[in-house]
Amino acid sequence: MVLIDTHSVVKKYGDLLAVAGISFSVETGECFGFLGPNGAGKTTIMKLMCCTSPITQGEICIGGKNVTREPRSIKATIGVVPQEENLDPDLTVLENLLVYSRYFDIPKALAMERSLESLKLFQLTDKKDDFIRTLSGGMKRRLLVARALLNQPKILMLDEPTTGLDPQARHLVWHTSRHLKTSGTTIILSTNNMEEAAFLCDRLVIMYQGSILAEGHPQELVTRYVGQRIVELRPSPEKKQGLLQQLKSMSMSAEDAGDTLYLFGEDGERIKGYPDLEEHNPVQRPANLEDVFLKLTGRGLTE
């Protein structure tokens, strides 16, 4: 069943085109990812879905409701983990959850019950009477996730939820996301962490400059765009041009990324027949989502 349906969504900030007419749909219970470099429009599209930024053109419907016309009832059913921490520093950890519950009209007793449960789940019970400034980065992130779950959302929006987290905290967030998914929560994730995207997403889109470049299951995208395996060649700088010429004459296309050349799919297999390439230190490894990402968006910095 389609839960989120979008048609040719355009978002402009003045002259800046942040989202350039994208369409996608998300099924109930799915984990759907937006993968892209900084400035690709990931956060913008999340904001549009959260009804906190008006759409310039196009349409987004969530659970059959239009985000422009029924923002309040849509917002009641989503939970948001923002990219920038915005916990309430004037309140303690527990108060943060209680006051936030009130924004959703959750009755007092129920709010207390859910908050305490949630603090336990996220291992913050000891901190419940502390102020936000005394928490570590990982604790703050966990509290943000706990806060986003208070209204038992149908859709959880995670905007780069693990940026800057240590491995333990990251795994706790991932573990929770997967647990929520098994209990039927739909998850929307934006990230530039390939491992995270591959680990969590059923389906993802790769975004670049406001457009969708590719869509599919992570592994399927790898197979489609870069094949199973990849060969990396690291020629010495003076021999690089010669090597590129040689590969070209063998009708292989290598991607040039400064000190490394990448050979995708078939080409990687073929070089085995050319022992003279050995001097360029070839390394063969399984292809991953990062290769797809870099192949589609280029290896230079995009900012």
Next chain:
Amino acid sequence: MTLPEVSRRSYRMWQRNRDVFLRLWKAELVPFVAEPLIILAAMGFGLGGLVGKVNGQSYLAFVAPGVLASYVMFAAAFECTYGTYVRMERQRTFDAIIVTPLSIEDVITGEILWGATRSFLTACAILVVILIFGLVPSPYAAIIPVLAILEGLMFSSISVFFTSLAPSIYFFNYFFTLFITPMFFFSGVFFPISRLPEVIQTMTWMLPLTPAAHAMRELLWGQWSWGVFAAMAWILGVTLVFFYLSLIFMRRRLIK
């Protein structure tokens, strides 16, 4: 043009600010009462000795309702400039709230209602201070806290409107130096407006604090006239205009 999305949920924002206040009020209580106490003592005993009687009253009795109206103004103005700005820009509290069923207009309305609540509390505290000084107000003084809410709504709305335009927190220096402080001195708080040249008198009546100070004085001493209603009507008018403007400009600032 669509109408602003104000709903009963603005109460939730008010509750949030109330909860923070209830946590911190002990820290704020002393300056809260001490400042009007000091200014009334200085003006009433110090300056009052030089001035003698004003309009047939002791100077302390003359200045007290004006100081009350001024601190009602300050309470709302501080809360809805520095307070609102810090919540909005430094703490990103509004960002966290507008992804819940509250609209940005609910948040702003809650801020203004809270500013007015601070004004109400200030008025009550100063009424107590006035009693401590041994002044005996008229029974009409019971209406003062209600008028303080109205005055508080007005100054909160003006302040939030100004905050919606503020590029940085230092911008509020302009607001206080060029708007709030001149009003404090020229709105009939420390001397009757009739002392001013006639042109300036007319201008002074346009300042929002003047009708408020005037009405507070009439209520406190029970010299009750139609002027109180005129003052309330003026305050209400200014409130409605700036309340609407603050909703429009805050949406423009925060919803992009």
